[in-house]
Amino acid sequence: xISDLKGTFSQISNNNKRSAIREILKLTQxxxxxxxxxxxxxxxxxxxxxxxxxxxxxxREEGAAVLQYDATEGVSELREVxxxxxxxxxxxxxxxxxxxxxxxxQGLDLVGKVFVNQGDVVxxxxxxxxxxxxxxxxxxxKMEGVPMDEQGMSATLLEAKLEELKQHGIKPKFIYVIPxxxxxxxxxxxxxxxxxxxxxxxxxxxxIVEDCPYREVRFEGKPQRLMYQLDQDNHVITLGxxxxxxxxxxxxxxxxxxxxxNEKIVVAKQSADLCTPTFVQKIAVRYMxxxxxxxxxxxxxxxxxxxxxxxxxxxxxxxxKEIKWTRPExxxxxxxxxxxxxxxxxxxxxAIEKKVAFVTGNVxxxxxxxxxxxxxxxxxxxxxKAIAGVERLADIVKxxxxxxx
Amino acid sequence: xISDLKGTFSQISNNNKRSAIREILKLTQxxxxxxxxxxxxxxxxxxxxxxxxxxxxxxREEGAAVLQYDATEGVSELREVxxxxxxxxxxxxxxxxxxxxxxxxQGLDLVGKVFVNQGDVVxxxxxxxxxxxxxxxxxxxKMEGVPMDEQGMSATLLEAKLEELKQHGIKPKFIYVIPxxxxxxxxxxxxxxxxxxxxxxxxxxxxIVEDCPYREVRFEGKPQRLMYQLDQDNHVITLGxxxxxxxxxxxxxxxxxxxxxNEKIVVAKQSADLCTPTFVQKIAVRYMxxxxxxxxxxxxxxxxxxxxxxxxxxxxxxxxKEIKWTRPExxxxxxxxxxxxxxxxxxxxxAIEKKVAFVTGNVxxxxxxxxxxxxxxxxxxxxxKAIAGVERLADIVKxxxxxxx
Numbered sequence: 001x002i003s004d005l006k007g008t009f010s011q012i013s014n015n016n017k018r019s020a021i022r023e024i025l026k027l028t029q030x031x032x033x034x035x036x037x038x039x040x041x042x043x044x045x046x047x048x049x050x051x052x053x054x055x056x057x058x059x060r061e062e063g064a065a066v067l068q069y070d071a072t073e074g075v076s077e078l079r080e081v082x083x084x085x086x087x088x089x090x091x092x093x094x095x096x097x098x099x100x101x102x103x104x105x106q107g108l109d110l111v112g113k114v115f116v117n118q119g120d121v122v123x124x125x126x127x128x129x130x131x132x133x134x135x136x137x138x139x140x141x142k143m144e145g146v147p148m149d150e151q152g153m154s155a156t157l158l159e160a161k162l163e164e165l166k167q168h169g170i171k172p173k174f175i176y177v178i179p180x181x182x183x184x185x186x187x188x189x190x191x192x193x194x195x196x197x198x199x200x201x202x203x204x205x206x207x208i209v210e211d212c213p214y215r216e217v218r219f220e221g222k223p224q225r226l227m228y229q230l231d232q233d234n235h236v237i238t239l240g241x242x243x244x245x246x247x248x249x250x251x252x253x254x255x256x257x258x259x260x261x262n263e264k265i266v267v268a269k270q271s272a273d274l275c276t277p278t279f280v281q282k283i284a285v286r287y288m289x290x291x292x293x294x295x296x297x298x299x300x301x302x303x304x305x306x307x308x309x310x311x312x313x314x315x316x317x318x319x320x321k322e323i324k325w326t327r328p329e330x331x332x333x334x335x336x337x338x339x340x341x342x343x344x345x346x347x348x349x350x351a352i353e354k355k356v357a358f359v360t361g362n363v364x365x366x367x368x369x370x371x372x373x374x375x376x377x378x379x380x381x382x383x384x385k386a387i388a389g390v391e392r393l394a395d396i397v398k399x400x401x402x403x404x405x
Numbered sequence: 406x407i408s409d410l411k412g413t414f415s416q417i418s419n420n421n422k423r424s425a426i427r428e429i430l431k432l433t434q435x436x437x438x439x440x441x442x443x444x445x446x447x448x449x450x451x452x453x454x455x456x457x458x459x460x461x462x463x464x465r466e467e468g469a470a471v472l473q474y475d476a477t478e479g480v481s482e483l484r485e486v487x488x489x490x491x492x493x494x495x496x497x498x499x500x501x502x503x504x505x506x507x508x509x510x511q512g513l514d515l516v517g518k519v520f521v522n523q524g525d526v527v528x529x530x531x532x533x534x535x536x537x538x539x540x541x542x543x544x545x546x547k548m549e550g551v552p553m554d555e556q557g558m559s560a561t562l563l564e565a566k567l568e569e570l571k572q573h574g575i576k577p578k579f580i581y582v583i584p585x586x587x588x589x590x591x592x593x594x595x596x597x598x599x600x601x602x603x604x605x606x607x608x609x610x611x612x613i614v615e616d617c618p619y620r621e622v623r624f625e626g627k628p629q630r631l632m633y634q635l636d637q638d639n640h641v642i643t644l645g646x647x648x649x650x651x652x653x654x655x656x657x658x659x660x661x662x663x664x665x666x667n668e669k670i671v672v673a674k675q676s677a678d679l680c681t682p683t684f685v686q687k688i689a690v691r692y693m694x695x696x697x698x699x700x701x702x703x704x705x706x707x708x709x710x711x712x713x714x715x716x717x718x719x720x721x722x723x724x725x726k727e728i729k730w731t732r733p734e735x736x737x738x739x740x741x742x743x744x745x746x747x748x749x750x751x752x753x754x755x756a757i758e759k760k761v762a763f764v765t766g767n768v769x770x771x772x773x774x775x776x777x778x779x780x781x782x783x784x785x786x787x788x789x790k791a792i793a794g795v796e797r798l799a800d801i802v803k804x805x806x807x808x809x810x
Contacts (some may be wrong), residue, residue: 001639001663002610008578009669013519016672016700043469051472053740055460066450067456067652070688102507102656102678109677114418138518139415173413180752205407211740247472249683251507258406264414267421271540272677278654280682314416 011118016138020363021130024348028357034389035357036376039183041301042307045300046247050292051283058286066282072270074100074254075281081288082240082254091229096259099258099266102276104213104253108135111174111237111255114264116141121165121172123155123206126375127364129183129333132176133213143366144172152189153177155196162204168190174207174237175314179227179333180215184364184375188329192245194227201235210238215332216245216297219305221329234258242284244332245297250280304332304379310386311378318394322400325376335361338372338397345371347396356392416523421543425768429753431764435663439794440762441781444588444737447712450705450784451652455697463691471687477675479505479659480686486693487645487659496634501664504671507681509618509646509658513540515661515677516579516614516642519669520547526570526577528611530558532740532769532778534588536614538636548707548771549577556730558582559595560601567609569771579612579642584632585620586736589769589780593734599632606640613644617734619700621650624710624732647689649737655685709737709784715791716783723799725806737784740766743777743802750776752801757779761797
């Protein structure tokens with residue numbers, strides 16, 4: 001080996017931390033553990049049966065073309081399907097606005113790559129999706145967190161943060177938000193909050209990166225318009241994905257963004273992986289055009305809705321009244337706030353002993369806060385396990401409260 | 406739009422140039438043009454028929470698991486298949502040494518990401534694969550080119566370059582080589598040259614990145630051992646891919662590297678795309694285990710072998726004797742050197758008028774050289790077109806020589 005391998009790694013590599021969740025998930029591998037820790041869609045929600053004939057027809061009708069390289073921007077039929085879908089919602093966009101990515105994680109990575117220099121400021125919610133924070137930090141982003149309330153990122157505190165940064169001569173590269181059923185809190189921004197944040201982005205001349213992996217998985221309440229749609233002035237870059245509404249193992253996401261930004265993202269994607277696999281993109285086109293997409297999405301929504309209800313019922317039934325949690329209208333996660341003095345990491349180790357697992361909320365706080373918070377996933381575990389798991393978890397919380405009382 | 410979008414893009418984005426080949430390929434879209442420009446495998450070489458039953462069996466036997474997220478390192482059965490394949494060659498490696506990537510382009514990108522800081526020196530051949538150079542330059546690499554001879558990168562000139570850099574206190578991050586049927590020249594390094602370069606890497610304490618997309622596509626001559634195998638001291642990181650021996654549209658590549666390096670690459674990959682699509686990885690496992698891989702590879706080799714022969718025959722038959730070209734023992738490309746004073750770019754524009762296309766060799770020279778060189782791809786175009794295309798090309802060259810005489 002070369003003499004100083006460690007010193008040979010790049011700044012980016014040194015910035016790039018192994019995901020804290022990944023380490024937590026390792027501890028939850030034991031099959032006896034009921035895990036609310038992961039962020040996995042339910043395998044029952046995947047359209048396994050529909051795919052056999054779709055792939056078979058595709059190979060017969062399109063042959064070798066589905067196995068060849070394709071455009072870096074994505075397979076054009078897939079981009080057309082997605083643009084059509086957005087237009088049906090009333091969103092103005094064209095093919096120039098849409099690039100297919102290898103999962104929306106690649107969208108996050110490319111946004112980081114295209115905008116962030118070492119030391120640049122990026123604003124995110126407290127808490128926020130770890131994979132977003134990690135992707136931006138890798139390129140050297142200094143994350144500045146803005147606390148959330150029950151309507152998402154606080155506009156008042158965002159304004160204060162933007163003003164404070166401005167006083168120091170700092171202009172953030174962008175504001176990172178997850179407006180629908182946010183990971184990890186499950187909170188959705190109402191339109192009024194979206195508009196406030198957009199107005200601040202205009203006022204402070206800053207871009208918004210809007211990450212929407214869960215948006216279509218809505219159980220109840222009114223669907224909210226994309227910030228991309230609400231904005232009238234190209235301030236918003238939106239990330240979408242099939243991972244939660246079709247199949248994560250296809251790794252198909254997309255960027256819906258201003259043409260000038262997308263041109264930069266395409267060049268970055270070209271050197272990142274040339275193109276997203278043609279084979280899965282072509283399957284996705286046929287799947288979207290088959291009519292099975294809508295039917296299967298409804299099944300997924302019904303399944304997660306029912307699983308959320310079971311989890312909420314169990315929390316009501318078993319948790320001490322001092323414990324608070326969110327009631328997401330969709331998505332895959334809810335967020336528990338323990339009494340201030342409680343340490344979720346201590347609880348985690350006790351929970352693992354009792355064979356139940358979660359992710360400690362602090363990993364989503366770029367400021368090191370959230371020590372008394374917990375993220376629970378409700379999409380993956382079946383009802384029977386969820387019932388047993390929440391009861392176990394409540395027992396641990398109660399025991400902890402007795403100890404501390 | 407924000408006021409200074411251009412100034413908001415990152416250094417990486419500004420480093421990241423749109424591929425020159427991409428622009429050339431746009432000019433060759435006209436179906437009347439016989440194009441030797443692209444780098445596409447022949448669609449006839451893709452195992453379309455075998456895949457229908459493989460996918461069908463996979464969905465029936467494995468169900469939802471093939472649609473779920475999987476490990477960042479890659480699907481473990483696929484890593485095992487690849488490790489087994491290398492071990493069968495006598496290469497010492499284990500699962501720790503093998504990571505699946507989204508095409509070997511992602512391997513190049515991650516190597517750049519993990520090692521290169523703005524201004525770091527990376528050494529490459531003159532000429533070298535543009536996608537490698539581009540991936541490294543994006544992270545700020547200053548490429549230093551070393552001329553090639555008929556055995557690949559010159560060891561003498563590499564030593565001179567390493568010594569010169571050392572005198573300036575500069576240690577390159579790595580030496581980038583494509584030892585087998587190099588893109589763009591088609592040249593293969595014999596074992597003696599590989600050993601010389603490895604010895605220099607040891608002496609100057611530098612890593613080697615060995616890019617092997619074409620290695621398995623050998624028509625004749627003795628298979629050469631990987632530099633990874635010849636090296637005894639973890640100096641070599643090898644990139645492999647299924648793109649030229651199975652299906653580029655699957656975007657499956659891999660890194661065979663020292664464990665300490667792979668640990669860094671996995672972390673970088675996690676924030677780049679979480680994992681390569683499970684669906685195509687699982688298909689690849691079954692394909693490799695089906696026995697069709699070897700059979701189809703042989704068909705591919707036979708096809709390209711025959712296409713290379715046709716191209717060489719036509720060049721012999723039609724090209725003036727002042728023109729030189731390489732005679733690759735495998736791969737997809739050969740390289741033409743025109744008389745010194747001829748400009749391949751001028752020729753290109755005349756060629757497009759006459760409905761034949763190629764890539765000018767200069768795009769592969771990081772030092773701006775190679776103005777009198779041409780890359781021809783022989784894998785994609787059928788014999789009939791190749792015969793007509795080379796004749797057209799020779800006519801243009803002859804006309805040019807007459808003009809200049």
